[in-house]
Amino acid sequence: xxxxxPDVTTTPxxxxxxxxxxxxxxVFSFTGPHHPQFSGTVLRLRKAPCNSxxxxxxxxxxxxxxxxxxxxxxxxxxxxxxxQNKVIARLVPPQHxxxxxxxxxxxAWLEELRNLHEDDRPIExxxxxxxxxxxxxxxxxxxxxxxxxxxxxxxxxWGFLPxxxxxxxxxxxxxxxxxxxxxxxxxxTSNGDTPTTEYCPLDLYSGDEQRTRKSLRAxxxxxxxxxxxxxxxxxxxxxxxxxxxxxISLGKLADVLxxxxxxxxxxxxxxxxxxxxxxxxxILSGLQRSLDQxxxxxxxxxxxxxxxxxxxxxxxxxxxxxxxxxxxxxxxxSTAPTLPADRLPDxxxxxxxxxAYLLSATFKxxxxxxxLGKGGxxxxxxxxxxxxxxxxxxxxxxxxxxRKIVDAFDIDDGTCVDSLxxxxxx
Numbered sequence: 126x127x128x129x130x131p132d133v134t135t136t137p138x139x140x141x142x143x144x145x146x147x148x149x150x151x152v153f154s155f156t157g158p159h160h161p162q163f164s165g166t167v168l169r170l171r172k173a174p175c176n177s178x179x180x181x182x183x184x185x186x187x188x189x190x191x192x193x194x195x196x197x198x199x200x201x202x203x204x205x206x207x208x209q210n211k212v213i214a215r216l217v218p219p220q221h222x223x224x225x226x227x228x229x230x231x232x233a234w235l236e237e238l239r240n241l242h243e244d245d246r247p248i249e250x251x252x253x254x255x256x257x258x259x260x261x262x263x264x265x266x267x268x269x270x271x272x273x274x275x276x277x278x279x280x281x282x283w284g285f286l287p288x289x290x291x292x293x294x295x296x297x298x299x300x301x302x303x304x305x306x307x308x309x310x311x312x313x314t315s316n317g318d319t320p321t322t323e324y325c326p327l328d329l330y331s332g333d334e335q336r337t338r339k340s341l342r343a344x345x346x347x348x349x350x351x352x353x354x355x356x357x358x359x360x361x362x363x364x365x366x367x368x369x370x371x372x373i374s375l376g377k378l379a380d381v382l383x384x385x386x387x388x389x390x391x392x393x394x395x396x397x398x399x400x401x402x403x404x405x406x407x408i409l410s411g412l413q414r415s416l417d418q419x420x421x422x423x424x425x426x427x428x429x430x431x432x433x434x435x436x437x438x439x440x441x442x443x444x445x446x447x448x449x450x451x452x453x454x455x456x457x458x459s460t461a462p463t464l465p466a467d468r469l470p471d472x473x474x475x476x477x478x479x480x481a482y483l484l485s486a487t488f489k490x491x492x493x494x495x496x497l498g499k500g501g502x503x504x505x506x507x508x509x510x511x512x513x514x515x516x517x518x519x520x521x522x523x524x525x526x527x528r529k530i531v532d533a534f535d536i537d538d539g540t541c542v543d544s545l546x547x548x549x550x551x
Contacts, residue, residue: 131162131265132229138238141168143245144270145278145359145366147511151246151256153238154271154364165271168228169264170235171203173257200261202227204446208514211450212484215457216412221405221509223267230263247354269494269508271364275381276496277396278359279344282306283489284330284410286543291423291469296531300420304541308534315533322347324357329400330410331544337400341393360392381498399495403507409488410545416456416485418464421527424482424520431472438520444480449514452480483515486523490515 140157144167151170155163206225214222235258243251270276283305289297299308306326324347328340344358349369353359360367362381367374375388382391400406419427428437444452455461455477462474470478491512497505 130227130229130262133163133168133263133265134229134231134234136160136163138234138241141238141242142364143242144361144364146172146246146250147356149513153242154268156271156364163265165268166265167268167271169203169205169266170230171257171260171263172254173259175251175253175255202262203264205264205513207446208449209512211446212453212514213512215453217405217408217509221403221408221507223269223508223510226265227262228265230260232258235260266510267508268364269496269506269510270361270366272499274363274496274498275378276361276494277392278361278492278494279329280357280490280492281329281406281409282326282357283413284326284406285414285417285545286327286541287420288418288423290464290466291419291426293422296422299531299534299536302536302540303534304543305530307539307541308530312530312533322355322357325541327541327543330406331542332401332407333544334397334401336542336544338393338397341396341400342389345389345393395497396495399497399505399507403495405493405507405509407545409491409493409509412488413485414545416481416488418481419469419478421482421520421524423469424478425524427469427472427475427478430469431475436521437524438479438517441476441479441517443514443516443518444483448480452477452484456481456484479517479520482520483517486515486519487512 136155136157140155141153142156144152144154146152149172151172152167153170154167155165157163206227209222209225235256239256239258243255270278286304287300289301292300304325304327306324310322310324322343324340324343326340328336328343331337347355348358348360352370353366353368360378362374362377365374365377367378369375378392379388382388382395425437428435432440462470462477464470492510494508494510495505496508499505
């Protein structure tokens with residue numbers, strides 16, 4: 126019999142502070158008096174779509190289809206927990222992973238939390254979704270941004286150029302010269318979606334001091350121009366997310382940095398050694414590359430050999446956790462399929478390469494939190510978060526988007542330099 130889960134509802138919702146959110150979840154940190162279970166933790170809650178065009182949370186909740194709240198014992202833990210324990214922890218050293226555990230919540234408690242903090246959320250998020258109040262469980266994780274420290278969250282994205290062996294003649298030159306992120310940024314900018322950014326992930330992953338500094342400056346500039354809306358960079362001071370237009374919060378950052386000059390340069394100078402010294406970015410780049418050996422183009426071509434005219438991935442179910450576990454064993458062992466030099470691999474390995482691409486996508490979409498200034502003998506740290514399993518149904522969407530991105534990109538004089546390629550050639 127399993128021990129009872131920690132019960133978050135024993136704490137008042139007012140003791141949980143809104144921190145940030147992504148597309149699927151929203152995060153709150155515990156700010157109440159010392160608690161043996163919840164001090165130093167954050168609560169990660171799943172979100173549900175909001176069908177209302179108005180940001181008013183009460184109207185939003187009325188228009189969201191009701192669901193019955195299941196008993197805690199009947200509701201499975203959030204898949205992120207098992208996925209980290211059975212898959213991610215075998216690929217990423219434990220010092221770079223947060224602690225995750227399941228906790229109890231209730232509809233009434235979640236509704237009170239939602240009503241208290243809805244105004245803290247960005248308006249564009251409130252229009253799209255809200256806390257899923259019908260969950261009986263949530264995820265408790267290490268608080269990486271709270272306390273008397275400052276932290277930087279970076280979403281580094283793709284850290285490699287693809288293997289040209291499985292690219293078409295129409296895309297080889299483009300994909301061999303410019304990384305996916307840079308081409309995607311060009312595509313977004315041409316459609317008016319995001320501000321122009323000079324950030325190239327390959328600079329951040331490079332391990333070269335000059336290139337890494339350049340990438341951090343580009344992230345800062347993009348963060349400033351968008352007033353924090355671009356999610357590749359977030360900065361936290363003592364648990365509060367700061368915005369570049371807020372002079373008070375920028376002042377807090379300057380105080381923590383104890384800088385006498387320009388805040389941006391002081392921030393980059395303080396952050397740079399940790400980014401360079403931590404092996405985490407190199408680990409992520411290697412995993413992305415070795416799991417995505419075919420590129421989405423090669424995977425699509427292999428799929429069509431066995432499933433001509435059928436959408437990519439559509440005949441495969443999402444891997445259950447036991448299958449993820451078995452895949453990881455195969456990936457880490459010498460039994461993983463090897464790539465022939467002159468042709469596509471045998472289509473009997475199609476399922477393996479589809480699952481591998483999904484796992485690569487997890488590492489391409491994760492975030493890294495660099496926590497600095499801990500003091501008290503504690504070392505600065507780099508931790509990877511947002512490692513959710515991806516769904517097979519997204520494969521065809523990714524393939525379609527890839528074609529649009531490459532078709533819209535005009536080759537220019539710039540080149541993205543993949544300095545880690547020699548270490549991870551497949």
